[in-house]
Amino acid sequence: MAKAEEYSKKDRELFEETVVSNEEISPGVFLLSVNRRWDFQPGQVVKLAVDRVQPPRIYSICSGNNEQELRVLFNIKEDGYLTPKLAALVPGDRVLLSEPYGGFIGNSKPACWIATGTGIAPFYAMFQSGLFANKRLIHGASYQNQFYFEDELDRALGTNYQRCCSREQSCDLFPGRVTDYLNSLDELPADVPYYLCGKAIMVVDVRDLLIAKGVPYENIIAEIYF
Template sequence: MVHSRKIEPPLFEQLIISNEEISPGVHVISFQRDFEFLPGQVVKIGVDSEHPPRIYSICSGNQENEVFILFNIKEDGFLTPKMGAMIPGDKLLVSKPYGSFVGGDEPAWWIATGTGIAPFYSMVRSGSPENKKLIHGVAYLNQFYFEDELEWALGENYVRCCSRESSCSVIPGRVTKYLTEIDRLPDIKYYICGKPLMVVEVRDLLIERGVSFENILAEIYF
């Protein structure tokens, strides 16, 4: 049997415009937008041709002049420490956007942990928060990235769950605990973005509670 070789998308040079540390070890890096994209899509990013690129969700709106990428620095990694040290004028290698983790105007719940908030922030920035509920789970309060803007856009439909710190406006515990305690889950679309274990746990929980498999869309990051 002949197997077709997977063709990686080409990468193009992009000049860094800004690189801001918004929380300890978490950055938002930007470059000029020269492509169209749908909110929720991803790009591959690299710093040279010798090391494989990694996939990141775009977290800016699709009408903004700049493309923003949210990432956390992995000290034992190759790419993110280099990205974290970049300054305006440095160059990134970036693919054209792709991916099917995109929604429409229908009612939906968005479920994220950590930097998995990125595609949903893009959706909000692109003007599609109507009929949506966003549930964001983190370990510490300083990991609710973009929370002021999300709260302004979504109001009571912006739910924050924190497992290791407490605040009067935050629900204690993990996202799965919050979902378990809801009496009845609505029969709508559910979008999940987070690390593999979280995505599997939430997906299984939703299915156990009566959500059909075809109504669950997932985006995994590593």
């Protein structure tokens, strides 16, 4: 937990916003929307809280930078303080939100996006902001219902959209983890940036694998989800 004086400073940076919608898009996974008051760059994050009792948590923005609403994607952690309360919100309820910030920012240049689970959020924000040309997306999940936004991504990206599923099989899924898929490739382009977003163990394992395959360290940009 943050120190009291540190949290007091952060607390003053939070603004009350009204919930527009709170949709359960997959079992235990929600897309929370509020009206957007700030400009932001695709890939940035916000701090989010339901009260001023506990410190806020950080979430990637999961909407385009030209949309009227700002959305975040989250999954319920049953033993957590924040996410069960977030899941119970209905339109008209209030949340506390910071201004967008962060350096995990997309652009129009060719790149490879690598995500697991709800780590798809910043890439969906980039996608919704029109930054998907010349991009390859590799998305890993345990089960088929965890490939959030897959229909839109598949239509737009086609063969540049690769899903990797570790616990279920289907003819159009790679059977295994993201690391298994990357290991199956003979070579990887070394001259494009690789954006990684997901849990720490995935980010570390993929980063090490990319480096072993000749991708320069400076071409790897990571955002870790806790």
